[in-house]
Amino acid sequence: MHKLTQWAAVMATALASTSQAQVLIEEKTTEPVKVLSELDQRRAEVYQWYLQRREYNPNEFTEVIYGADDRRDVYQVTDQALLDFAQAACVVVNRSELVNNGNGTYTLNTRVWTSQGGTLCADEPFRGQRQIGFCSGFLLGTDLIGTAGHCVRASDIPNVAFVFGFDQRGPNLDPFLTVPADNVYFASQLVTWQLSSGFDHSLVRIDRPVQGWRPMPIRRSGEVSLNDPLVMIGHPVVLPKKIDAGGVCKDPRPGQPWFSANVDAYGGNSGSMVVNLNTGLIEGILVRGNPDFTSSGGCVRSNVCPDSGCPTWEELSKIAPFIPHVPPLGLLVSPGGAQTHVGVVGGPFDNIPFMYTLSNPTDSSLNYRVTISGSAPFLINGATDPVLGSIGGGGSANVHVTLAGSASGFPAGIYSATIIFEDLTAGRSEERMHILEVGQTAFEVTPDTGLTTGGPVGGPFNATQAYTITSTRPTPVLVQVAPTQNWIAVDGSAAPLSFTLNGLGDARTVTVGMSSAANGLLNGLYNGSVLISNMTGGQGDTTRTVQLDVGRYTFPSTDTPLPITDHTTINSFITVPEAVCITDVDVEINITHTYRGDLIVELTSPMGTTVRLHNRTGGSADDIVGTYDDSSFPPDGPGMLADFNGQMAAGVWRLMVSDNASADQGTLNAWALKIAGGTNCPPVAFDDYVEVAPNVPSMLTLDGASSQSSYDFVIMSLPSHGTLADPAGGTIVSVPYTVLSGGAAVRYQPGPGFVGDDAFTFAVYDGQWSNTATLDIQVGQTTVVYDFPMDTNPGWTLTGMWAFGVPLGQGSNNRDPTSGYTGQNVLGYNLAGDYTNNMPPTPATTTALDLTGVAGTRLRFARWLAIESARWDHASVEVSNNGVSWTRIWDWETMTSVSPTSWTIVEYDIAHIADNQPTVYIRWVMGPTDSSVTYPGWNIDDVQILGILPPGQSCVADMSSSSDPFDPGYGVPDGQVDAADFFYFLDQFVLGNIAVADLTGSSDPFDPNYGVPDGQVDAADFFYFLDRFVDGCP
Incomplete structure (x- = not known):
């Protein structure tokens, strides 16, 4: 039975005014209500008030x-x-x-x-x-x-x-x-x-x-x-x-x-x-x-x-x-808690001297006494005798703890002493323990995760896990790292590895992987571990598990755990490095979540195939823990795991988990792919994205995988705003084109003065054809065009209760913030509380922003938005390039209320409206709202407009600061055109260096190919360079 269902009757009484309780009861109570004793009802009522944290932040996570x-x-x-x-x-x-x-x-x-x-x-x-x-x-x-x-x-x-x-x-x-x-x-x-x-x-x-x-x-x-x-x-x-x-x-x-x-x-x-x-x-x-x-x-x-x-x-x-x-009690001693002092035999020791502050919060004076007892040679105010004194009302005094000189003669061990602070006036006392660690050793090991991997019978097994072992004490420590199975290797050997860490902070990294013995294992699942031991006899002993799945590759998630909150979608990714042809896939899932009927879980392969593992089934049952396979634990569908068979495993796999209801939340604790593979499936080509500088050539690497030992990259289409060249050949003028010598890179030359988006396509061929992949190219670097950090008033048009200033942390639910994301100020709707009922759409609008020549425009800002469900209240962001017609780029559409406790950075693509426009306006809209229930509304900070600025005029003839091939400045532009540039170009022209000397397809300034490289070095390039040399730098 669902744990909250048992207490539904109590919740209905204790939380009758709470909409969340009503949602829980109305939407999810499907079983008879348990009859509770009077005491159990009281416990249940208290527990539900304890859970009212959800009223303060509906997006909170369910951990304890x-x-x-x-x-x-x-x-x-x-x-x-x-x-x-x-x-x-x-x-x-x-x-x-x-x-x-x-x-x-x-x-x-x-x-x-x-x-x-x-x-x-x-x-x-x-x-x-x-x-x-x-x-x-x-x-x-x-x-x-x-x-x-x-x-x-x-x-x-x-x-x-x-x-x-x-x-x-x-x-x-x-x-x-x-x-x-x-x-x-x-x-x-x-x-x-x-x-x-x-x-x-x-x-x-x-x-x-x-x-x-x-x-x-x-x-x-x-x-x-x-x-x-x-x-x-x-x-x-x-x-x-x-x-x-x-x-x-x-x-x-x-x-x-x-x-x-x-x-x-x-x-x-x-x-x-x-x-x-x-x-x-x-x-x-x-x-x-x-x-x-x-x-x-x-x-x-x-x-x-x-x-x-x-x-x-x-x-x-x-x-x-x-x-x-509450009246003051009397003598106060700070700090609280035990104190530890660490050192090697003979010293020195840390955390010495140590000071306590004794304070008197009452109006009258008090008398105190401080004494010490124990085996450790600590002193109070330089002696072992009691310290006596008095403190006037509201006053304070200090007591200093030091070590006697005899501490240097103490052998290795742990010694302690107790300091007793007595309020002789009030008749109460407090104690503080001090611990002296002499010559002790300890270390810590990171990360905490084990190694889980797999591969075909006979290997290879390439996965490894590096562990860093760090000493946490000044005394040297002897560490042993020992595999428990002969198929496990530490730094390449199945034998135990020993080393010494020489004092606090000294560290060593060891790598755990598979030994050659793993290649002889039969098909099956093997478990072992690595024991990391303090051979000096101190602290730190620990174990890391190792699991090897022979006959199947295992790839565990590394970005989990991840929270699963109401009405949100999370994505976790596993990158598979192995070029395995899939013959079978199993998926291990570990999700803790009350009411798993809220959830949709989907797996998407690098080739874009999606299988729905879980489709809101299971009703009020909790958690999804198990291994999906098509026979014993099949996916809900649509799709089957067999849909992945025949694909290349290499690339990025995505697990999507969406929560589609209120109240119940949980965690994606972990997941893993277990892949059985063969060798006879098509290769794969991967989409990619790069940013390059305008006007200058860039080398671009093509990404793909094949189960074969050799394969070729084939260019399938050419870019629209630039040219491609094969480093082992010349300019690519027709497609399909196979990159020579098994190469995996091409040279991209953007057109003169071009900024913006370009692209070309390619495939992999190894006897079979892969998919066709796209390499997207952004020419020009995205930069901040406008920046409004809200340190000063931006002077925008504000209507209704929009205001610039310091938010007061008031309002309902989790309230407004008390400062900006950075700095103190924000632009917010009612800095002192909530928006109002029955309000019309009410905007805060920027001044006109000149984005002439800017490409790829994006809007970024810090958001703190508390708002009722979109069933009732609304908020939006809109953009215009004339101040008259507006395009909504974001709208509050979530059907549950939200009240954040922290800022969120958001970013939106506005290129289709704002690129190359001289008068762009952006506005944040609060409303319309309904007739009841309000929230604190909008707070925004750190507004930025991002984009690619047009390039400055290029200086084609500025090629080198030296004509000497042995000079470090040879081939490095220096901002001026002189003889060094001429002789450098002449060298490259004679060599036929396409990357440098191929400048144009024509020497006629009125020819469309003037200034457009054509993949060959000829007289046209020489005369084009002479024109630019005579022009000099702008």
Whole structure:
């Protein structure tokens, strides 16, 4: 059953005002609604609020683990600072989940986590742990607990409790299920609350002061910064407390109520505190995220995406609204987190000296004491004695950590010390751990991918994968790279390879491929690996897999994973280098996507044949994972994989995935081609595109492939605006023409003064004919003709609420930006909010742009457009070459609303309207709009008009700066016409050098062939050069 279908009834109640929820229910609910308990309904309601990130950006991606899974149970964490932070975290529960035993204890009514909209996969982290509650919270004062606004509202106060210490005690040790009363507190008052305009917070006063658990301080000034290290502490899926110290701030959104980070968050993490490790202060509350799980292989598991986002991250409500309501706690120590100091035996060591800042946020002075203990020889303020002092209200003091001289005598090992900061006035303390690594070794290996390849029985197997191994410590490390199978080679040998990396940053690249033993393998699939080991005994050991498919070529994708978002199309490409004649193709696909009935998947070969693998079948089932072949897992069609048989495999293959409905999204994780080949199919010629300079000859390479050892390129048609010459022959004057000596290049000479598009066609012949390919030529380089960076007002005609200036980041949904794509200014429709209802088409129009002589004109600009579905509201871009008649070059046509969180660069071809026109106008149109629901509308920046400018007058006779063949300036123009040019031309004329001396087909200035090369060197060329020599340079 679809996981959202199970909660459709709850969604309909909790999100009745949300159009997305209605879409999910109306379009995709096909199964009976599951009857949920009161607690499950509460959990489902909270989870759907957590997913309201989709309201903020309908194009978001559905991932939850960013890179490696950084969540750890409390018992797995040794950093005392993180353990101190974790003291403040609690789980938010219903009172009905607690039993008062009447003896100062409570029993927790938990359940075992084995399903999440389906049975959990056996390897899902934390499977089988206990669950309780529906959200996370954190202690801010003696009797104040913070959480998300969608977790606790005014109506929830009588029913909500908070439980501290719900922690896993070991790998197989559940939390205590009977807990003391000091672990359990009941909500008594809602202090402040908001759940709108991006804010999502709730501050609750509890029934009595908390005993035995430490509150956490909050940021009281400034804001989080980009890439600040973060730790999130809470209860994902309301499991025992998890500490995730692997996140960073990805988008601080200054001045806005929330920011983004790549923390590993789930529903149930809603309300979790997020602490800045640079300051030790709470920055925000985890409030919004994406669906957390996906179905795979008949079970449910966590989604994973890279740390760089998919395409963005989790959302956290900033802590600032709590400031007026939460009294300062006392002594603050920054930075937070453990510190590591690394060096060789005898030193030196990095990260020394190290400074802590102690600050007093209260109005009264406080007394403090700093002490140190442990095996590492650290000093505080130069000694091991306690440091005592006082700090006045609002003041601060610094404490310096250094190493004693004895550190140089420590043998290789890892040593630690704990520094304890005590607030003697408030009676609270914080700890920071310092770790001294002496003579330790470690390395990292990139990339993470294995090697997957294949080929015919007997070989050859040409694919390789290079790995870079880099030392991450200053102590030299001995590395061994060892194949586990004799058919695997490292740097060409099947024997283990050993080498030493000499200190931090030293690196070596090794190449993994197939050994000669692979040529003797029988038809079949072979698996092995390469072991990369730290032979010095430190960190870094890892493995890279190797798979060889004998009898079939395997070509995996290298540009995946790619996000699949609503109403979008993505393309992934595989370039096949092998000239294999296809006898059979299988296609491995790995797509995770809820509701796979949304998807169309098509494969297109280099020859242009397209087969539809998946055609919106499967309904509400999740994911497409398997290997397509025409027998056991055939494509939906139209088309069969056999349609590729007989074609040449070499070239670029394209996999297209389109999502054709709302709500459900996913990932193209990977795909691969598995091709069986023969030798008797036609060759292939590949289309190509080049840019060349005006007036001068250029060598153009022809691209094709054949399964035969030799083949010829044949010119099938000539260019319209220039000439072709064979380097081994002369000017090509008729077609078909076979390039001599098996050549794969021709010389192209554009016509004098010509700029624009030209083309010719060619084919490959090896006993059979290939297709006919086109080589498109752009004569002249595309350049920026007009540039409007919006640093200053461009002075365009603005109507309605169009304006130039700094956007204020206001409006609905994800709001306007707060600056331009570059710089501060934009041209936008209502810089302070949304467009209006019932508005007519309202343009912002450029001044007249003179594009006389410009060819290949294109429009490029940065776009931030938030708009309702094209069913209701409209936006467009139009171009005119007279200011009266307009051509629409882009129109908002998507049938879902969009509200971006970042800028997009777009580019449109306007050559058919603007080329060589003296008065070109461009306008951006907002509207018309309907009578309800508005969005922030247009914001544009960095507008550019691109095109090919006409060439300057050429100086044909300027050929050389020297007449000496041994001079570096021989054959290099110098901007003037003199004797050196004459004698250089005379040399080339005598040699019959067509590339230089073939200048004209006639010496008569009134002949149409005057100045047009004819493929031969004769008297006409000599007299034409004399004319140009007498003319000199313009």
